[in-house]
Amino acid sequence: MMNNVLMAHLLEAPTRCYEDAIVVPEITANNFEIKHGLLNLVQNKQFFGHDKEDPHAHIRYFNKITSTMKFPNVPSTSVKLMLFLFSLEGAARIWLEKEPPQSILTWDDLVSKFINKFFPPSKTTNLRNEITRFQQKFDETFYEAWDRFNDLLRGCPHHGFSELHQLDTFYNSLNSNDQDSLNSAAGGNFLDKMPRECLKIIESKSKVRQSRSKAIV
Template sequence: MADMRTMSELLQAPTEGYRDAIVIPAILAENFELKVGLLQLVTSSQFHGFERDDPHDHIRWFNKITSMHKYKNVPNDAIKLMLFSFSLEGAARTWLEKEPPCFIHTWEDLISKFMNYFFPLSKTTNLKNDIINFQQKFDETFSETWDCFKDLIRKCPHHSFSELYQIDTFYNSLTQSDQDLLNAVAGGNLLNCTPRDALTIIENKSKVRTSRNKPVVSKVNTTTSSSSLSLDISALTDMGGSKSGSIL
């Protein structure tokens, strides 16, 4: 049978068939309604897909937000699938809209596709190399160096480096003076401590905030330097009772 529509009608943009990539499972709960406050929280810190944006941080934040609100007889994964698109903006939203209709059926599948796109294998390789080759900068304090190292670890949670390797890498990245201070607190050599004890010493030292020590071209008073080192060691020893759960 011939199509009797006019050319004008045939050239019109379709008004139906706009199916989303994410398939939302059927909600069996009665009188279910998403809370406006939850939607506002989700849209308050959207992921744009910029180079500086961290997809791992976004997923951590999104999981935290969505886990705060529970609905009777509604799986949490269903809530996540409903809301995730609202947490995206710009290039990230465009990525999701380009996915085929009804292509994503589970939360695990969504995370996998999201990470594969915004955190490709090349990025993992680059970050792992940054961790391996990490070095304390010329004018960087110990605390700043430790913060930078932890940031690298956090950006690549699947780095696969053991705690021992991480501590050894960080220790060897330090200036001789910072290594000497850690060794003094450890009673000789930090590497003779267990990884857990070494981590506690590092964390304690990072909490002793000091000003940047810029190198100066002048004669150094060794007595003053020794006294300063002794004070630092004393301060760290006093903090020795605190514990640290992990490198992050």
Template structure:
């Protein structure tokens, strides 16, 4: 009996640790290594630096500006933002470039090229779809003012639109009810809408002259003292401009009006119109006679 109890006690004591041994195991710590801690810390620092540096890639501006010691004044920003380009279908990018050139041509700073001023100010003159377009351009892809204008025009004035306007200029014709000055204004509007049409001044004048009515061509030739196209482009343009300033009823093509009260013999050159006028008069007379008969019966 005692031997079995003793063996049980031995087993219990070997499987169940004493209290002071369990407390000592809790207080026991792993060996501390400064070298391992420093290695982990340096790796963490490198990872953190990479994470902080990654978002900055690809956010560079498309426009490269080579100018120092230049500060954009608040008045300049208000000036260029007063008439912004949004990229709408009806907006004219050429007109925006002309306006922007006119505004920035008056800005002068010592040792700062005017092209650099334009590159700095242009992003403030666009908004909406135009600003989104510029932000999507690759970083450092626009080095000069000419680069910016070329990309801007190609984006908002595609080649298909250029082709259509070139065809309109080539096939220009004076309209039936259009005066000389109105035709000249319309022709200039087409040239202004497509300034990169590529037509020479002589070609433009020849196209416009051949598009006119014989009456207006004779008038120009009389003012030129001969054939208008034999003059220099500058002289021919001056004659056209002088004629376009005469805005009176004589410039309008004469449109013949048919009077319903006039006899049919007054329009011998238009037999169909005369017959129609006679038919209308007969109908009106019949209607008038019927109305009189109805009143008499009443």
């Protein structure tokens, strides 16, 4: 009889271990409440975990949204930990729900696990290769090329390329007309200038969006 009772007990559905992966520190502030407006803002731009989504951009957006509202005596990181689940949907939400209970103790823990899940080393390698092999397109203006190059850099903020390497890569990706234009603005060889001077020259030239310096065939 005892054995039957024990077996029945073992086969019962568990009623414990439903803790979330994210541990939100206890909030002792009086009258603390997450407003619906803030929750709606977080949910307006959810991350689904698709290949073409940028997890870095999602963290930047989430930080910007959650920093718009301050709560007295409540750390901003506690608010972020509390709200982050609502910024996820689809495969991304499933990932977080499958993380071990109480395994994420800080905001830094959460960001690290999120980025490493949705930005694996293979993606870093591919983007680094795209940056290294960057070339201005035939019908692309200087402004468009600079904007596209910066999009690649923003998409992989841990690319590891120095500012000098970035400027050298971009300059050598340009058609001869745009290279000559940069050299002229620099009063000589563009790459002989200091990186900050080079950056100022590029940004000044990129503001002239109407200038369409196309490659010569």
